Amino acid sequence: MKNRIYYQCNDKAIYQDVVNAMRNTYRKAPNTRKPLLGSLASSVEDRYDEYEQSFLANNLLSINDCTRNELESDALIYLYEGNSQIVDNLKISIKDNQEEHLKQICPSCGLLPAITVDHYIPKEIYPDFSIYSKNLIWTCGTCNGKKSTYWKESTHRGIINFYTDHIPTFRFIDCTIVNHNGILKVDYHLNVQLLSTYPHIVKHFERLDILGLYKEHIPTKLSEIIADIQSFKGILDSKKVKQILYKRYFSRIKDFGVNDWKSLLLRNIIIGKHYEQYL
Ligand SMILES: [Zn+2]
Structure with a gap:
């Protein structure tokens, strides 16, 4: 974000x-x-x-x-x-x-x-x-x-204004990856407690159903990332692949922030060593 x-x-x-x-x-x-x-x-x-x-x-x-x-x-x-x-x-x-x-x-x-x-x-x-x-x-x-024609509640705005609002630099979206017999399942959650002083961000996610959008589109995006990792199979060892993924992760954070769907996904693929099963 x-x-x-x-x-x-x-x-x-x-x-x-x-x-x-x-x-x-x-x-x-x-x-x-x-x-x-x-x-x-x-x-x-x-x-x-x-x-x-x-x-x-x-x-x-x-x-x-x-x-x-x-x-x-x-x-x-x-x-x-x-x-x-x-x-x-x-x-x-x-x-x-x-x-x-x-x-x-x-x-x-x-x-x-x-x-x-x-x-x-x-x-x-x-x-x-x-x-x-x-x-x-x-x-x-x-x-x-x-x-649509929504933008505010009575006491606060309900949509992030990307021109003027401060976007927190701490991670407020939790991403988990679970491996079900070799198939990765991804889940995103909004950490509402961390956003207690950012009601417009919470409302933004709710009104636009951002997590629902992730649920719909992330499986395809994840398949693309996995296909990319698989392309290294037999060419690079897991240490080298980890380095490449880290590089992409940091570049993604720089461009899109820590609460970007792909930054979060890459981070968890690396930390959970999920890339190893594709090599
Ligand atoms: Zn959109």
Whole structure:
């Protein structure tokens, strides 16, 4: 689990550009969204300032509820959903802003490809932030779908904000590997006691069912690791293979942290000497 870097840009100028680039007519009738969005510009800018302040203080819960009427909300959401090239470019810039090894991976689960853009604060409830860069983060479709319009409880946020939240560097996921007649069974548990001061992390795992996702995908991932170990059979001795696995483990920790599914898996394969049976 690793933080992502938020993209720094002139969001107010982007808003103006997207509105200006909108067509004046829609299906031969005047495009009423365009002048409406133009008239909202100044109040949207105020909302951007409010978001930025709360974001930088890592206190997004303090953002005021939306007071937009239905037409305004529709127009603001359309900014994002209206197939704007400018918004597409913004999304690409947000992805390109990440470190190379993190670009393609969903921060929420660390497992599946980041192929969708999530609105941390849902655009359906807070339409002002539909194209606000700090509110946009690339995630996988599964995490995005499970999150849906959820983001907070009454007293704390329920989804990790990978731009602003401190991700603990201690190991808070327990991984166990049991050998059943030569077949490895992997189990992950969240160590809730260790996370007593991180309720949003506990909720994040619960809401997005991250451990369920691991259960579904890890057997395939484990098979790939085992096939890789088996490729050393008859070529390298177990001491050398252990060294290689350790090297990969430390490299994985550096890139994805100690609570990464693969870091945990490699660690337990090494400690439990599970690699030996494949050599
Ligand atoms: Zn995900």
